[in-house]
Amino acid sequence: MLTCPNCGISPLAHATRELVYTYKGRTTTIPDVVVEHCAGCKEVMFAQGEHEHYGALVQAFRKQVDAEEGKTIRAMRKQLGLTQHKADQLFGDGEGDFARYEASEAHAPAALVKLLRLLGRHPELLDEVR
Ligand SMILES: [Zn+2]
Secondary structure (H helix, E strand, O other), X not given: OOEOOOOOOOXXXXXXXXXXXXXXXXXXXXXXXXXXXXXXXXXXXXXXOHHHHHHHHHHHHHHHHHHHHHHHHHHHHHHOOOOHHHHHHHHOOOOOHHHHHHOOOOOOOHHHHHHHHHHHHOHHXXXXXX
C-alpha cells in the first residue's frame, strides 16, 4: 500500500467520489472518479490514470456549455435584429467575431454575454450603443 506523499505517514486508500465542476456558471457532477484518499491528512488525489478520465469528462462538459453559449449568443443577436456584420461593428473587436462566437470557435467575453442579455431585456437601450 502506498504511503501518502503529502504527509508521508498514513497509507492511501482507494475511494470513489463525485466531483462537482463549474464552468461559466454552469455546474455538473462528474460521477465515479477514483481517488486515493489519506485518512491521516485528508489529502485526496486522482488515482493513476484517473486524471485523464476526469479531464475528458470536463472537456466534454465545457464543449457542451460553449456550444449552448454559441446558440444563446445567436438567439440574443437575432432578438436585437442585428446581422453578424452589424453585431461585429457594434460589439466586436473585428470582423467575424460573432460568426466565431456562434460557432463556438471562440469564447465570447463574459461582459459581452451580459451586455447582450441586458439589451435583450431593454432593447430600447440598443440605440445608446450605436
Ligand atoms: Zn496524508
